[in-house]
Amino acid sequence: MFRKASFLLLIVGLGLMSCSKDPISDLSNEESLVYITNHDQSANFSQYKTFSIVDSVLIVENQRAGTSLDDIDRAMLQRLITNMQNMGYKYVSRTQNPDVGINVSWITNTYLNVVSQPLSSYYGGYWGGYGYGYPSYYSYYETSESSWLVSMLDFKNPQTTPSGKTFNVIWDAQIRGSAIGDQSLIDKMADSIFGQSEYLKIK
């Protein structure tokens, strides 16, 4: 009798464990976005007056790269210009020696993941692992994540290295989340990364 009961207990227990929760299923597109900004602590932003911006968005996908300028890219570039101007920088063409340059890229990383399971996932994954000659099961899954990367380069103080001139990144912003391709949120994204970077303000 007790054996039967303990078996029942085991079944119910595994049943409890297999209830998976999805706590973020109710997030709206806007709420799903994550803005990560960072800046060079030693940079003195008041020394910069003018800026320029790339004419199209750099697309980086794993090792390949290209450029793109469709509606969403254009909207992003426009809004970044507006925000830089609101911060007090003057928009100039790239031929007029801007103090800082804004780079915009869309980065996609694809990963191949492997999970090994000592027993089939039917058992909840917590059992086994003692190596009684059970075969190992592997499953593969591919994940891919895209993000916007906006960076500000210091054209005013180039570093000279043997291979030529390089420019320091003095500020960058990553926009991540499942809704980064939502064009209606582009303005919000651009405003947010500047909104949380008050130190950029020069006026």
Add this chain to the structure above:
Amino acid sequence: MKRIIIIALFLAGVIPALAQDKPRLYTIASPFERYTHYLATVRYMGAVPMGSFKDNYIDKSSFQNASISIEWVLRNTPFSVGGEIGSTYFEKRVPRALYDSEDGTISAVQTRTVSQYPVELFANYLFLPRNSQVQPYVQVSSGASILDYTIYYGTLAAQDQKVRFKYGVGAGSRFLFKKDGTFGVDVRVKYDGTAYKFDYIDKGISSVSGSIGLFYRWW
């Protein structure tokens, strides 16, 4: 006539005896009194976070908790011992806010979660005779918690999975639906503590839960 008298005398001897036998049946203690018997309980719980877990991580009550236990109600002692497994889940949504870290400033809507699958052994002290219809008890338990700490920034997750020591103290009471019956209701209030330290959680996970359950006993 003589025969009738004999029958009457016979019945006079037998009927009182039958009548006396019946109450004697009741004097035999119930098997639940005489034997070690089994008791299984299914509980549904509401839980309130406590202490630094509440202050630093999640202060929202949870109603996504359940457990099942099985125990031996021991013969000739006021104790019962058994095992309990369950599932508890705490979650809290934090509106968009800025978080500073060495990687920069992060702006995100946070979704904080902790789920636990406690596996425990427990001992109950029973205050009343083992077959009484109302059975108050106190409980101590300890075991392991298979826990999962997942914090979401937007849709990005940081996760930590561990197995950690946990313990609990509780008090409750069982109510049999009918005297000497097999089904009943169980209510319990229990404090649970899990030793855990990660990210926002610095002094373990503690909570107080109130549960209502249904139990079945057999021998």
